Amino acid sequence: MSRGLAAMADRNFRWFFLARAITMVTGAMSSIALAFAVLEIDNDPFSLSLVLTAFTVANVVFLLFGGVVADRLPRALVIQVCYVLDILSIGTIAALLFTGTASIPAVAALAAMNGASTAFVMPAMQGIIPQLTSAENLQQANAMLSFVRSAVTIGGPVIAGILVTTVGPAWAMIVQMAGWLLAIPILAMVRLPPPAGDGGFSLFADLREGWSEFWSRSWLVVVVLAFMIMNAIHVGAWGVVGPYIAKNDDRLGIAGWGWVVSAEGLGVLLMTLVLMWFPLRRPLRFGMLGMSLFAIPLTMLGLHPAVVIVAIAAFLAGAGAEVFSTGWNVAMMENIPLDKLSRVSSYDMLGSFVVMPIGTLVYGWLITHAAPATVLITSGILYAAIALATVMVPSVWRMGRTEAATARD
Incomplete structure (x- = not known):
């Protein structure tokens, strides 16, 4: 296999890369979908700042705890559980939008749940990559993941804008949920040894x-x-x-x-x-x-x-x-x-x-x-x-x- 794709020789990395690529593609529209969902409820910039602050504060509060959990438990499992929580939080926002019952306090609370979940995912993502491939392929593995991330950063907002303007932000959230649903069983294909430690x-x-x-x-x-x-x-x-x-x-x-x-x-x-x-x-x-x-x-x-x-x-x-x-x-x-x-x-x-x-x-x-x-x-x-x-x-x-x-x- 060519040098640039050498990390793909590792089975675990192939499955992880596929799952991560799916969630990056579908998740690239998340910020735009959430922003316009809030503005659809209340066309007030202060309401949007409240929701975004709720996400950020929850993320910062739980970040250190997320690092501890990701070191103590199987990292792929941590990511899967967080994806389930993300499906529940974003899915609930979508349901509230579809039924016309969404409110700013409810969306802020659900955004905080999503922010807390992200605080566990980020350290787990960072820690799992060295488990998936060899030391000589680490740079290529990180570059491949960055390639997908940067590609969807360019195209994701455009797709999100089209979805939001044509069918509404709730449907953009449904697409995001579909990405997490696909990623969960794919991550189950990653086979890693249990975390080291005394179990305490x-x-x-x-x-x-x-x-x-x-x-x-x-x-x-x-x-x-x-x-x-x-x-x-x-x-x-x-x-x-x-x-x-x-x-x-x-x-x-x-x-x-x-x-x-x-x-x-x-x-x-x-x-x-x-x-x-x-x-x-x-x-x-x-x-x-x-x-x-x-x-x-x-x-x-x-x-x-x-x-x-x-x-x-x-x-x-x-x-x-x-x-x-x-x-x-x-x-x-x-x-x-x-x-x-x-x-x-x-x-x-x-x-x-x-x-x-x-x-x-x-x-x-x-x-x-x-x-x-x-x-x-x-x-x-x-x-x-x-x-x-x-x-x-x-x-x-x-x-x-x-x-x-x-x-x-």
């Missing part, structure tokens, strides 16, 4: 053990701290200020912003193909250098928000982000003990995500008190400075691949 379960002891593994690695702590700020800048500058400029500057425009976002996704997509064939010898060094490229579209958005220029910059940034994404996953999977990987991943996710809601609020305030161009250019400089400073940390700069992973290169 102590939440706080397990959390302390995961924290000890996390804190003992300087490269891990430094990168997570960097992303705590970088993600806040990303969601604020790109997610709030970007659309604001698109709406109010004719050089970009709303349609132009769509092209920019698509260009970023295309950069991710094409880089996944490159990474399926070419090994990352220094995954964190090149990954953080890749992340620093995001400063370019941020700065250009402030200096001269013309569609072509910003789209080209966004394409480069998307490619750089995928170098980091694949490199980071490989570094985690090769250097964290398998029986603690989900817990350490949950600390990584918590640290990386926790400041993002604050970033959204801060940038919403900033653009009402300062010129958007000043905000964006300053954000670009700060973003690049953080990413490049992280590269210079010795443990980040020197991080290489394991001997097993480079045996075939």
